[in-house]
Each structure stands twice: as structure tokens, then as C-alpha cells.
């Protein structure tokens with residue numbers, strides 16, 4: 001038996017279990033190491049990775065950068081099949097069935113067998129034409145945003161929970177709202193930020209409480225679950241939810257029944273959860289700060305919003321969108337901006353926007369107000385540019401700060417940029433005399449984001 005036969009042999013023994021030749025079959029040597037048994041040529045071409053996908057190869061750890069291989073690893077770690085996962089690889093949209101087969105007499109190691117169904121023809125190529133650059137108030141025309149519009153439409157028709165990932169200010173809540181508006185759920189869209197609440201308050205906010213449940217519970221309180229019945233519950237910053245609450249949430253998701261804090265009975269709820277995070281939950285799972293079982297319940301469908309610096313073609317559209325909104329907002333003051341010079345636009349397009357669209361929107365408002373004429377020129381942006389340069393200079397003159405314990409919003413940026421962000425926070429707090437609400441306003445972020453970042457960058461309150 002040659003090497004190839006040896007590796008394809010398990011497939012022959014398993015042929016009764018799968019209805020046709022799998023597109024990929026991987027052998028799970030342990031929870032992380034996968035060995036390729038079979039890989040169809042078209043899949044190799046799709047992933048452009050002939051070498052790694054050669055039968056007999058043990059996938060290197062780094063190979064899970066491909067969405068398909070990441071899915072295979074998840075299935076293997078979770079030891080559970082996943083159906084109908086939709087992946088977009090380059091221009092192809094695929095529905096993937098990933099089956100998990102435990103080790104048995106026939107196969108010494110567990111197997112992950114994947115069947116891929118190409119649904120690109122269903123209309124992905126039409127997508128760009130179909131979706132305008134304004135989709136339920138979400139502005140964008142980059143391929144990443146067009147793909148997000150398509151997913152919103154597709155996913156909104158389902159009952160499945162959705163996890164939205166992306167850095168702060170990328171528009172996760174906006175996407176959640178669009179999903180709700182397009183869905184068949186006629187109840188309310190109810191949002192809860194899991195960072196902003198103490199461990200005890202979060203449970204009473206989520207599940208409600210009965211009168212007398214704890215000191216200060218003078219009245220019965222309806223929780224977010226009750227309010228979102230037949231609607232959507234948006235759980236922002238889900239990674240910050242306390243472990244104890246995660247367990248309770250999981251139970252509600254499994255049984256569809258809620259019990260108020262201090263209550264003695266349960267009642268049914270029909271709620272779709274859209275959760276959002278800007279920290280990688282996989283890391284939180286490894287650090288035992290987030291339950292893996294809850295993660296898989298929440299992340300049935302996923303939408304990732306790339307940072308603005310990775311979709312710069314959206315910046316001019318967003319700039320014009322915000323200017324036109326500001327023209328309406330300040331119309332009564334007789335303030336109107338009609339144009340933005342190409343130089344000014346180039347400055348905006350080239351900046352890295354660590355605070356993403358939220359930061360862009362705040363900067364435009366500031367420049368709009370400060371600009372005396374109807375045209376925003378590079379000159380009008382001078383004070384903002386100078387301020388940025390001063391911060392960069394000051395940060396580079398200082399001795400290096402301790403690297404933050406956990407970085408995600410700025411991951412991928414040079415360490416200097418993270419230090420700059422920390423420095424922004426320190427300066428805003430100093431300027432605001434320690435007042436967090438004011439500091440958050442100065443930074444153009446909400447208070448919970450400021451708290452989270454202070455924690456992450458170890459900034460003392």
C-alpha cells in the first residue's frame with residue numbers, strides 16, 4: 001500500500017457513511033493537528049494551497065488562517081458536526097457541511113469530512129449591483145461591505161443566533177439593527193452592553209427580577225429577554241459577560257425559558273440573539289474567561305466587519321454621508337459645507353482611523369464646525385493633523401510603555417500605534433480632570449468603550 005492509498009483507505013471504509021466523495025477529509029491526530037486524507041483538486045485551487053493540502057500532510061498550526069481549515073479545526077475541537085456554514089472564499093460563496101466521525105474500529109483517529117456546495121450562482125455576482133452603497137443606513141461600497149450586506153439579508157431570514165466581530169466603531173450595532181429590521185421578528189430590538197454593568201446588575205437586567213429579590217428591588221422588573229420577546233436581543237461586548245451569567249444565558253438559549261432573579265417560575269421566550277465583540281472570543285475561551293459551549297451557541301452565523309483602514313474606498317462615501325447629515329443638523333444655524341477638497345479627502349483616506357467610523361464621524365463634525373467656509377480644505381484640517389502629529393511625537397519621545405496585556409482593537413498595527421491609543425486615553429483623562437464621561441466625549445467613544453480600553457491598556461482611573 002503506497003502512502004496515498006494508506007491515507008485514502010479510511011475513506012473507502014467510510015464510504016457507507018458519506019453519500020459521495022468528500023471534498024476534504026481530514027484525520028484528527030489530536031485536538032489541533034489535522035492530517036489531510038483527501039482533498040479535491042478544485043478545493044486546492046480554491047485555497048491556492050496545493051502543498052498544504054497534499055494528502056498525507058499534517059497541517060501546520062498556521063494553516064487555520066483559511067476559513068475552511070479553521071472550520072475543520074473547530075469541528076474537531078468541538079467534536080461536533082456543523083451544517084450549513086456559509087463561507088466566502090475569494091469570489092465563491094460556499095455552503096459547507098462538516099461532519100465529525102469519532103475514532104472507531106475502522107478509523108483509529110477521528111475524522112472531519114467536509115462537503116462543499118458552491119452557491120455563488122445564487123446571486124453573489126449580482127450582489128454588488130443589487131446593494132446600493134447605503135444599506136439600511138450602513139454606508140459602504142467596498143467588497144467587504146457588499147459581502148456584509150449580502151450576509152445581513154441572508155442571515156436575517158433565519159432564526160439562528162449571529163455573532164458580529166470587529167474593532168470598536170466599525171458599525172456592529174448598526175449591522176445588528178439592519179438584521180432585525182430585515183427579519184421576520186416583529187418584536188423589539190433591545191440592546192444590552194455587557195461591559196457597562198456590574199456582575200449582579202447584569203443578571204437582573206437580562207432576566208429581570210421579582211420584587212424583594214435583593215435589597216433595593218422595590219418593584220418587579222422586566223428583563224431584556226422579556227422585552228425582546230419575538231424580537232432581537234443585541235448583546236454588545238459579550239466577551240465581558242461574567243462566567244456565571246454566561247452559564248445562565250446558555251440555559252435560556254437551550255431551553256427557551258427565562259426565570260427572573262428571585263423568581264420561582266419560568267416562562268418561555270422567543271428571542272434571536274445577535275452578539276457582538278471586539279475581542280477575539282477564541283482567546284477568551286482559551287483563558288477560560290468565556291464558555292466554549294456558549295460561544296458555539298452564539299456563533300452559529302458570523303459577520304466580521306473589517307476595520308476602516310482595510311476598506312479605504314469606503315472613506316470618501318462616509319465623509320460625504322456625514323457632511324450631508326451635518327448640513328441637516330446645523331441647517332438652522334445657517335452652516336453648510338458643499339465641498340471637500342481632494343487634498344483634504346486624501347488626508348482622511350490615508351489616516352489609520354483606530355476608532356474606525358465613529359472616530360471619522362466625530363472628526364468630520366469637529367472640522368465641519370471649525371471650517372468657516374463652505375469648502376473643507378486641507379488647511380481646515382490643520383489643527384486636527386497637528387494635534388495627531390504632536391501626540392505621535394510625544395509618544396515616540398517617551399520611554400516605551402508596557403505592552404498592553406490584551407490587544408485586539410489595534411492588533412496588526414505597530415506597537416507604537418497601540419501606545420498612541422493608550423496615550424490618547426491618558427491625555428483625554430488628564431484634560432477632563434479624571435471625568436470619564438467627558439474624557440469619552442473628547443475621544444469620540446462611548447463610556448463603556450473607554451472603560452474597556454482603560455482596563456485593556458492598564459490605564460489607572
Ligand SMILES: Nc1ncnc2c1ncn2[C@@H]1O[C@H](COP(=O)(O)OP(=O)(O)OP(=O)(O)O)[C@@H](O)[C@H]1O
Nearest residue numbers: 137138139167168169170171172173174357358449
Ligand atoms: N458603515 C457605516 N455607515 C454609516 N455609519 C456608520 C457605519 N459604521 C459605523 N457607523 C456609525 O459609527 C458609530 C459607531 O457605530 P456602532 O456603534 O454600530 O459601532 P460598534 O462597532 O458597535 O462600536 P463599539 O464596539 O464601540 O460598541 C455610529 O454612530 C454608527 O452610526
